[in-house]
Amino acid sequence: MTREFTGWHMLAIMVVGFGIIITVNLTLAWNAVATFPGLETRNSYVVSQKFEADRAAQNALRWDMATTLSAGVLTVAITDQDGNPVQPTVTQAILGRATHTGQDETPFFSWNGTALTAPVSASEGYWNLRLQLEAPDGTPFRRRIQLSAE
Known part of the structure; x- marks a missing residue:
């Protein structure tokens, strides 16, 4: 006895397949955000104001x-x-x-x-x-x- 492949079967395959993809993407996104170590500096504008002078002083040390x-x-x-x-x-x-x-x-x-x-x-x-x-x-x-x- 052979079973007929119906639209419901195709729907189930699509839902399961895309469900796996969405679950993996959400898990990876959650882990990426949860383990992010943070920012290098709170205010990059203030740091950038003296960046060139600091770099020149460091380079002068050779x-x-x-x-x-x-x-x-x-x-x-x-x-x-x-x-x-x-x-x-x-x-x-x-x-x-x-x-x-x-x-x-x-x-x-x-x-x-x-x-x-x-x-x-x-x-x-x-x-x-x-x-x-x-x-x-x-x-x-x-x-x-x-x-x-x-």
Whole structure:
């Protein structure tokens, strides 16, 4: 005995198919909004007023940075234009994922003579280091550095 394919069958297939698509889209949208880490700044206009001056001051330092994240150790090596190591003051540092703040941590750096090092509990994957430093002459220095932990 064969059953006849009717319009009701087609309607059921369409409702179930589009229902799955809509459910997946709503779930992904909900998770995207729920895990959004927030804004970089509250008022971008005010920040933009001194952006160029801050950038020029940072570039005038002529620092070269090398950052690694390996075996639970975060290393930030900074050298000046002559290749000499620079020991800046760390004013703020946050190591975290780019997509959520659940695994953010504040590394506590120590100077080993050539670089700043900090023990961290970063698992494998991609990480962002949001670093604020102060040069010996008082110039603020800010960078967001993308890292990959092995």
